[in-house]
Amino acid sequence: MGRIRRWAPRVVGIVVTLACLVGAGRLLWPQPGLDEQPGATTRQLAFVRDQLDEGSDTAAQELFPEGYVFSNVLYGLAWVQAAHTDSALRDDALRESRWALARLESDEGRAVFSPRLQPAYGVFWAGWTNWLRGAILSLDSTDTAEVQRFSTHSTEIAQAFSAAETPFLQAYQHQAWPVDSTVAMASLRLHDKLFDTKYTTVIDRWLVQAKARLDPATGLLPHQVSPADGSMMTGARATSQTAIHRFLPEIDPAFAKSQYSRYREQFVAYPGGFGPAVREYPRGVEGSGDVDSGPLIAGVSLSATVVAQGAARVNGDRALAAAIGAEGELLGLPLSLPGSKRYAFGLMPIGDAFVAWSSTARSLTEPTTALEPDLRWWWRLPWLGILTLMAIAPWAWTLAGCARRRWSAPETVTG
Template sequence: MGRIRRWAPRVVGIVVTLACLVGAGRLLWPQPGLDEQPGSTARQLAFVRDALDEGSATAAQELFPEGYVFSNVLYGLAWVQAAHTDPRLHDAALRESHWALARLESDEGKAIFSPRSQPSFGVFFAGWTNWLRGAILSLDDTDTAAVQRFSTHSSEIAQAFAAAETPFLQAYPGQAWPVDSTVAIASLRLHDKLFGAKYTAVIDRWLEQAKSRLDPTTGLLPHQVSPSDGSLMTGARATSQTVIHRFLPEIDPAFAKSQYARYRDQFLAYPAGFGPALREYPKGVDGSGDVDSGPLIAGISLSATVVAQGAARVNGDRELASAIGAEGELLGLPVTLPGSKRYAFGLMPIGDAFVVWSSTARLLTEPPTAPERDLRWWWRLPWLGVLIAIAIAPWAWTLSSLTRRRTPTTDRAEGIPIA
């Protein structure tokens, strides 16, 4: 027992130090470029699929109203994005994205949405589902029935926007969020990219109306608006901005560029020197977290920060995308196995769906741009400082003892060194 007591602290110290070294390696490891994706993408998708088969989408629905839709649509979209980057995944991507689309169109997928809305089931459901339809066709448009369904649903969405007095349609009866309409309009732009310009007038009208209803405080699209006229109810917030900036470059690159610059200026933060990360509220504004943002840590939304990687990728912001990816490898507690990879020990599979969708993000309608945007060059140093401190902590007493043994003391009366 005495030997165990002597060796146990050393074993713990070795484990802690090795864990910190692994963490430092993950933080410093080069991240994929904007035209690349993580080498673990297939393993991430394998974990998400297994989780979906075990009911993770239904479980996510119990956490927030769009849990089932997001769990499936992000999985399907991530496969399409991955296949555009790696053509070897083409056949698997078609199979899995069609499977995800079928789940979205099921009774369970539509259950909480109103079929009487315009478009049917509301703009959130209609927009995301139609974007997935178009994304699948961007890989293979030879299925005439699928092309016809995409055309029919696109026409319904376009008619709903054309008939509305506001650019921000309702997701649920009496509730409207601009981010949902942004996704739906992007699906119309994707339709025109694939099958010829048809909805240019609808898209141009939407852009004109949206620009006239920006949040006056930030100059960005609002978080929530009045369903009757699109007037401001809640100013810009990161949970919706990160998704908006994933889709806005698909619609209008020039408008997206100016909006992204404002978003980055208002929401990018380094709390206590750590970061980069995304504030949930603009600088100078404090607020509490909710079901969308999750708990806020020093004002930071972890969910918005994850999705911001995808927004950064499609806006040509390589530095920010790489930084968020590196932080995710450090703080996300990834567990990599031969056939799967999961974050946070796989406790929240919907989080893994957001991660793989964001880390594979790429434009489907427009060529990417590459504006120069810098981060603080020393952003890694605080993280490394913490890792070094934790790695050294288990050995502090040992190092102190060695120092005391090697430092001679003197007898104060005689001034004689005492060994």
């Protein structure tokens, strides 16, 4: 027992030190470029699929109203994006993304949305479903029945926007969020990219109306609006901004560029010197977290920060995308196995779906133009400093004892 007591602290110390070295390696490991994706993408998607087969989408639905849709649509979209980067994945991507689309269009996928809305089941469900269908057709447009469905649903969405006095349609009865309409509008632009140009007038009208309803405090699209006229109810928040900036470059690159610059200036932060991370509320505004943002840590939303990686990639912001990716490898506690990869020990599979979607993000309608916005060159140093202190901490008493013995040892006098 005495030997165990002597060796136990040393074993713990070795484990802690090794864990810190692994963490430092993950932080410093080069991240994929804008036209690349993480090497573990297929293993991560394999984990998400296994969890979906076990009902993780139904479990996510119990956490928030869009849990089922997001679990499936992000899985399908991540596969499509991955196949656009690596053509060898095309067949797998088509099979899996079509499987995900079928789940969106199932009774369970539409259960919480109203068929009485315009478009049917609301703009959230219609927009994400239409975007996934178009994304699949961007890989393979030979299925004429699917092409017709894409055209039919796109027309329904376009007619709903044309008939409305507001650019922000309802996702639920009497509730509207601009981010949902942004996704739907991106699906119309994707239709025009892949097939006949039909919706330019609708898209141009939407842009004019949306620009007239920006949050005056930030100059960005608001978080929540009145479904009657699109007037702002809640100012810009990162939960919706990060998704908006994932899709806005698909619609209008010039408008997207100006909006992204404002977003980056007001939401990207370095709390306590650590970061970069994304605040839920713009600089100078404090607020509490909710079911969408999750709990806030020093004002930072972890979920928004994950989605921000995808927004950065599509906007050509390689520096921010790489930084968030590196922090995710450090703080996300990834567990890599031969056939799968998961974050946070796999406790929140929908989080893995968001990571896969964001880390593979790429534009489907417009080429990405690289940006070179400022990013603190020393952003890794605080993280490395903490890792160094943690690595040394288990040996502090031993090192202090060595130092005491060194300075208390009598000097040898020679003569």
